[in-house]
Amino acid sequence: MIPSTVGFLDQDFDIEEQPSLTYKMDLDGDSIRGFVDEQEAMKQTVFRILNTERYQYIIYPWYYGIETLDLYGEPVTYVVPELERRITEALTIDTRINSVTDFEFDLEVKGVVHATFTVHTIYGEIKAEKGVNI
Template sequence: MAVYIPINIAGVQDAQEKPSKTYRLDLDAGRIIGFVDNIEAVQQAIRKAIITPRFKCLIYDTQYGSEIEDAVIAKDASREYAESVIEGFVKDALAPDTRILECHDFSIEFEKDHANIEFIADTIYGEAKIEEVI
């Protein structure tokens, strides 16, 4: 009978699913208020990844966050350009999170100096409707 013994090579770890339970963030007020788990945790992670500028927060690696601010907002891009690239930037920002299976049915509406983004995220916990203002 063969016995499987896991070998841990220095610097190499087995890929593991991220735990879902985390602190509940009130992103609008900048406060921590309890805990969230499962679909609520994924919805919060999606929102946070979209609004966090990539490459500007040293606490995160280069895969975390979104480039929407640099490519669209900071450069005062035209609405046509913004509409054509926002979906791709959102999908790119969410790609590292294995709990998110697919994003679809994007809707973008512009109001004065911001854009309202709505889409559906299929997650391992079910479908989530995401609404964010950028």
């Protein structure tokens, strides 16, 4: 029997946002214990997105993570604006993140661009950072 979709799309659907409850990652101890929700869950999300190289792991969809490997060897004048764009693009894929602002770049360590910025989420602001070898 062929499945029928007649009348299926005419129905009214209620779209609900799923809670952000997730497992708590202990980044210092390399373990997972308990649960976190809302802003603490968002901190973990930001950390995971910024520490996952895009297209490198088949477990993640193609839009998850950030591309940084191709920035190696590029001039600082290219890396700084490109890193800002890539961080913003990577994080705003998550519907709970409204915007990414207040970028500051530290070039004191030779061969490293270190960015600090503010992530505006539906649960409040989060300060975050990302360093890239160039």
